[in-house]
Amino acid sequence: MIRSKHLALLLGLLALSPLVFGQEDNCVTCHREFEDEQTGPSHMFVRDIHAQKGLGCADCHGGDTAAEDMEDVRRAKNYRGVPTHRQVPDFCARCHSDPAYMHEHNPSLPTDQLDKYKSSVHGQRMFRERDAKVADCISCHSVHEIGSGLMPHSSTHPLNLPQTCGKCHADAEYMAEYGIPTTQLDDYRQSVHGIALLERHDLGAPACNDCHGNHGAAPPGVTSLAAVCGNCHVLEAGLFKGSPHQEAFSQNDLPMCESCHSNHLIVETSDIMVGSAEPAVCVQCHEPDDGNAGLQTAMSISTAIKELRLAQEEAGKILAEAGAKGMMITDEEFLYKEVNQALIQARTQVHAFNADSVMAKTTEGLTKAETVQTNAASLIDEYYFRRKGLGLATVFITILAVALYLKIRRLEKNQ
Amino acid sequence: MPALTDSRIYKWVDERFKINDLVDYLSQKGVPQHRHYIFYYFGGISLFLFIVQVITGILLLMYYRPGADTAYESVQFIVANVSFGWLIRALHSWSANLMVFAVFVHMFSVYFTSAYRKPRELTWLTGMGLLGLALAFGFSGYLLPWNELAFFATRVGTGMAGALPVIGDDILIVMRGGEEVTGATIGRFFGLHVAILPGLFTVLLAAHLVFIQRQGMSEPLGWQNTTAAGRKMEKFFPNFLLKDLLVWLIVLNVLAVLAVFFPDGIGAVHWPLGVKADPFAPPPEVIRPEWYFMFAFQALKLLPAHVGFVEGELFGIMVFGLGGLVWTLVPFLDRKSHTGEINRLFYAFGWLVLAFILVMTVMGYFWE
Numbered sequence: 001m002i003r004s005k006h007l008a009l010l011l012g013l014l015a016l017s018p019l020v021f022g023q024e025d026n027c028v029t030c031h032r033e034f035e036d037e038q039t040g041p042s043h044m045f046v047r048d049i050h051a052q053k054g055l056g057c058a059d060c061h062g063g064d065t066a067a068e069d070m071e072d073v074r075r076a077k078n079y080r081g082v083p084t085h086r087q088v089p090d091f092c093a094r095c096h097s098d099p100a101y102m103h104e105h106n107p108s109l110p111t112d113q114l115d116k117y118k119s120s121v122h123g124q125r126m127f128r129e130r131d132a133k134v135a136d137c138i139s140c141h142s143v144h145e146i147g148s149g150l151m152p153h154s155s156t157h158p159l160n161l162p163q164t165c166g167k168c169h170a171d172a173e174y175m176a177e178y179g180i181p182t183t184q185l186d187d188y189r190q191s192v193h194g195i196a197l198l199e200r201h202d203l204g205a206p207a208c209n210d211c212h213g214n215h216g217a218a219p220p221g222v223t224s225l226a227a228v229c230g231n232c233h234v235l236e237a238g239l240f241k242g243s244p245h246q247e248a249f250s251q252n253d254l255p256m257c258e259s260c261h262s263n264h265l266i267v268e269t270s271d272i273m274v275g276s277a278e279p280a281v282c283v284q285c286h287e288p289d290d291g292n293a294g295l296q297t298a299m300s301i302s303t304a305i306k307e308l309r310l311a312q313e314e315a316g317k318i319l320a321e322a323g324a325k326g327m328m329i330t331d332e333e334f335l336y337k338e339v340n341q342a343l344i345q346a347r348t349q350v351h352a353f354n355a356d357s358v359m360a361k362t363t364e365g366l367t368k369a370e371t372v373q374t375n376a377a378s379l380i381d382e383y384y385f386r387r388k389g390l391g392l393a394t395v396f397i398t399i400l401a402v403a404l405y406l407k408i409r410r411l412e413k414n415q
Numbered sequence: 416m417p418a419l420t421d422s423r424i425y426k427w428v429d430e431r432f433k434i435n436d437l438v439d440y441l442s443q444k445g446v447p448q449h450r451h452y453i454f455y456y457f458g459g460i461s462l463f464l465f466i467v468q469v470i471t472g473i474l475l476l477m478y479y480r481p482g483a484d485t486a487y488e489s490v491q492f493i494v495a496n497v498s499f500g501w502l503i504r505a506l507h508s509w510s511a512n513l514m515v516f517a518v519f520v521h522m523f524s525v526y527f528t529s530a531y532r533k534p535r536e537l538t539w540l541t542g543m544g545l546l547g548l549a550l551a552f553g554f555s556g557y558l559l560p561w562n563e564l565a566f567f568a569t570r571v572g573t574g575m576a577g578a579l580p581v582i583g584d585d586i587l588i589v590m591r592g593g594e595e596v597t598g599a600t601i602g603r604f605f606g607l608h609v610a611i612l613p614g615l616f617t618v619l620l621a622a623h624l625v626f627i628q629r630q631g632m633s634e635p636l637g638w639q640n641t642t643a644a645g646r647k648m649e650k651f652f653p654n655f656l657l658k659d660l661l662v663w664l665i666v667l668n669v670l671a672v673l674a675v676f677f678p679d680g681i682g683a684v685h686w687p688l689g690v691k692a693d694p695f696a697p698p699p700e701v702i703r704p705e706w707y708f709m710f711a712f713q714a715l716k717l718l719p720a721h722v723g724f725v726e727g728e729l730f731g732i733m734v735f736g737l738g739g740l741v742w743t744l745v746p747f748l749d750r751k752s753h754t755g756e757i758n759r760l761f762y763a764f765g766w767l768v769l770a771f772i773l774v775m776t777v778m779g780y781f782w783e
Contacts, residue, residue, distance in 0.1 A: 326678055328495040328688075386502075390675040394668055401664040408657050415650075 025065040027057040027073075041144040047153065048146050053105050060091070086126065088136040089117055113137075116216035133174070140164055140214075156214075158197060161207040162188055184208075187264035206232065226256035233257075239351040259284070271309060274350055275302040300355035304362040305346055311369035312339050318376040327379040332372050339369045441652035447634045448647040454524035455632060457517050459659045460666055464514035465620070467670065468552075471507035472609070479559070481605040483598030486561035487691040494688060505674035508686045511553060513670065515707050518549050526745070526765050529752035530633035536746035538630065541623040543743045548616045553705055555608040561601060566692030567702045569604075570596045575715065578728045595694065637755045683709075683780055703779070710772045711735060713779035742768070 031042035038044075045051050050059070058065045064076035073079065083091040093114035095101050102111050117123040117137075125131035140156060147154025155164045166185035168174055175182050188194040188208070196205035211220065211228050220228040230237025240246060240256060249256050255263075260273065260281040273281050276288070276295040280302070286294040319336055323329045342365025349358045419425055420438070429435050446455060478497055480489040493500035522542065525531055531539035558569040573596065577587030592599030631651075638646060649655055679687040683706050704712045714735075718727035725733070741748065741764075751758040 328491070328501065330491060330495060386675050390671055393671055397664055397668045397671070401661055401668070404657060404661045404664065408654065408661065411654060411657070415654075 025056055025058070026068055027061075027063075027065055030070070031057075044145040048144055049148050049151070050146060055105075059095075085132055085136055086130070088138055089114055089123070089126070092137045113215045116213070120213070120215060120217045121219070122217060135168060139168070158203050158207045159201060161209060162194065162198065165208045184264045187262075191264060191266045192268045193266060225258055229257040235348050236351040239349065243351065243353045245353055269347070271302065271305050271347070274298055274305070297353060297355050301350055301353075301358045304355070304359045305343070305350075308339075308343050308346060308362040308365045308369070311366050311373075312336075312343055315339060315369040315372040315376070318373050318380070322376045322379040322383070325380065325383045327383055329376065329379065332375050332379070335368055335375075336372050339365050339372060342368065438652065441656075442650060444628075444631055444651035445648035446632045446651055446655045447638065448649050449635045449638075451524065451528055451635065454520070454528070455655075456659065456662045457521035457524060458627070460662060461514055461517040461521055462620075462624075463663045463666060464510045464517060464670075465616075467506060467510040467667075468514060469613070471503050471510065474503045475507055476609060481559070481601050483561065483601060483692075486559060486601055487688075490560040490562075490688060501678050502674055505678035506670060508680065509670055509673045509677075511556065512680075512684050512706070513666070515549055515553060518546055519707070522546060523765070523769060525633075527762070528633065529636055529749070529757065529761075531746040532633075532749065533746070533753040535626070535630060535633060538623060538626040539746050540743065541619050541626065544619045545616065545623060548612055548619065550707065552608065552612050552616075553707065555604040555612065557705060558596075558601060558604045559608065560686075560688060561692045562689045563692050563696070563699060564689060564702070566596060566694070567698045568704050569600065570698075571702055571712075572704060572708070573600075575728065575732065578726070578732060580729060597694070636752065636757055640755055706776065709779040710775035713775045714771075717778075738768070 028042045028045075031040065035042050042057075045057070056065065057063075060080070061082070062076065062078040062080040063073040064079075065073075067073045067076065074081070080091070096109075097111050097114045099111045102109055118127060122135045125134040126136065142155045145153075147157070149156040149158070151157060152159070154160065162185055169180075170182050170185040172182045189198060193205050196202040197207060209217070210231075212218065226237055226240060236257075245256075248254075249259065261269070272279055275282060276286075276299045277283060280298065282295060282298040286298070288295060315336060319329055319332055322332070342361050346358050346361035346365065349361055352358075420435075425434075446452075475493065478489055478493045478500065480486065490504070494504055495501075497503075525539065525542065554569075554572060558565045573587055573590045576590060577583045579586060588594065590600070590603065591597070592603050634646075679685055683703075703709065711731075715728055715731040718731045720727050722730040745761060749758045749761045752761070
């Protein structure tokens with residue numbers, strides 16, 4: 001991290017060198033004299049991606065960089081100064097929505113951010129409702145220290161993004177007038193996604209923008225929720241679409257994945273989520289006397305998965321014992337992985353809500369678990385057989401040795 | 416109980432092959448009995464372990480398949496699927512390590528008792544040749560399972576040979592069968608391990624044994640100056656031979672216990688199959704050679720990048736080469752011990768070498 005900061009500083013200084021050491025740009029020269037070293041724009045800008053791409057103050061703010069007096073700077077024709085909150089999106093879009101200009105600096109960066117922003121909840125509140133508090137570009141990207149999402153110090157880097165969104169969305173006082181919850185950040189931090197990203201630093205785990213979008217940020221509606229989750233959880237989403245729940249959820253306006261898994265506080269799934277009694281999530285909708293086969297199916301699925309899980313645990317235990325005894329268990333380990341795979345597949349099949357498709361996988365897993373158990377038990381028997389064999393061989397060799405010793409003694413006595 | 420020589424079988428054989436002459440010859444041979452008598456057994460122990468090596472090696476050869484795509488898999492098959500394959504591999508590996516240990520004890524006991532002195536110069540030279548071949552057996556056999564540790568240790572080991580001036584690069588190419596350790600290297604090491612080295616070893620071993628039989632066991636220094644009553648001798652046949660056989664049985668028992676309880680070795684002496692060699696994988700954190708190469712490996716590691724104008728590693732190899740040459744030629748350099756007196760200079764040199772080997776080996780395992 002420190003190294004990358006130093007690198008960014010160096011690159012920034014290099015990029016700024018014509019500004020700092022050249023005589024044309026007086027913005028930095030003057031602003032550095034009175035601005036704070038930590039928070040002053042002229043100091044922060046060395047770490048900014050724009051500085052690293054060779055842009056200077058005047059590229060955004062306009063003005064005559066050769067002028068020595070601030071009044072002369074302001075008098076320049078293209079002087080744009082500091083934009084207001086409402087001007088910020090267009091201020092940035094002047095370049096970022098210009099494909100020809102962006103092609104010269106960063107051809108891979110999209111140029112539709114402003115359009116997406118306008119379609120977002122943020123943009124709509126900004127332009128339609130003239131909300132002065134809603135997020136603009138610099139609320140998320142910061143200002144004068146803007147970094148690409150790939151830069152670890154950037155506010156949009158995946159590891160920093162939840163905190164960036166939470167700056168507003170977790171502030172109860174700030175969000176009070178909007179009437180939406182402010183527990184999302186705390187919930188996310190405790191969720192399986194948050195733990196993966198923020199604690200294990202697994203950049204494959206989703207941050208806020210992976211579900212809500214970034215420039216077009218909006219909460220996914222009931223109809224699009226399955227599509228959002230299905231982006232990563234493809235198999236589960238596919239199975240759900242073919243399940244009897246698809247139609248029932250649609251008819252009752254129930255959010256698909258969220259109904260069972262929650263939204264921000266998505267905890268690690270476990271087998272107890274399926275069943276016919278608390279804490280199974282099935283009983284949130286199904287009741288024992290509702291007259292359909294829902295809970296019966298849930299019970300069958302739960303039993304089948306539990307049976308496979310116990311068989312897998314038992315197989316793992318015996319296999320570990322055989323391994324600890326120094327036996328060669330490579331083949332059994334491969335088979336054991338297939339048992340684990342069958343368990344994962346059976347758990348995935350839960351989303352089809354069809355007991356037969358789950359049992360097809362659990363039966364396959366049970367057969368393999370049984371083979372692992374039998375083979376591992378044979379290896380343990382083999383281990384004891386080896387020791388018995390060794391005992392016999394040792395006794396035989398020892399008898400021979402003792403006989404030889406006696407023979408030598410008698411020989412020496414007779415000599 | 417009638418003597419063996421009175422039995423009908425003995426007489427039947429003797430009638431055809433005249434073995435009485437041989438028995439008479441052996442009966443006349445004597446083994447000096449003194450306080451270092453026990454070290455006479457280590458030559459025999461080395462021989463016994465070599466025989467175990469040959470037998471288990473032949474059995475392994477029936478299933479082992481050299482090659483980058485087959486070596487690891489075939490060893491895995493031997494250990495997991497072949498009946499008693501695990502035992503054969505464990506016996507082969509344990510006997511290899513114990514043989515090197517026995518050979519070292521045998522060599523140092525011969526050195527410290529000055530048994531290399533005239534007229535046994537050639538016995539010493541053939542013994543040194545056998546030690547070199549035993550180490551070459553160990554080095555070439557280490558790569559054959561083609562697992563991760565063997566791969567990287569061989570890369571380091573052959574890389575050291577490549578550090579030699581002028582001929583280093585050529586030696587490295589010849590050893591590896593190319594610039595890198597690949598399947599071609601297995602082919603070469605396999606050929607060396609199962610054909611070339613056994614052939615050379617057999618010739619040298621035969622010469623070594625013939626020399627010993629012709630010259631008899633070395634007597635301790637100053638033995639000729641003692642009275643006849645003080646020179647206690649034991650009959651080579653059958654007394655010493657039977658005792659030798661007893662020691663072999665004890666070693667066999669130890670070997671069996673080690674092979675069954677620790678089939679993958681234990682501590683610094685271990686050979687788990689582990690994962691298959693992957694030339695593109697990063698090397699493991701700790702790459703260690705086999706314990707009998709550790710002293711050299713550690714000493715080379717401790718040397719600075721340059722000693723004077725010579726590269727550190729090259730300097731180390733040159734010092735080892737020179738030390739090995741002096742050690743090998745000691746029967747010709749030590750002109751005092753054959754008069755019956757101890758040569759204190761060479762005695763001290765021997766202790767210095769032994770202490771160096773022990774200290775470097777311990778440092779190699781316990782000092783980071």
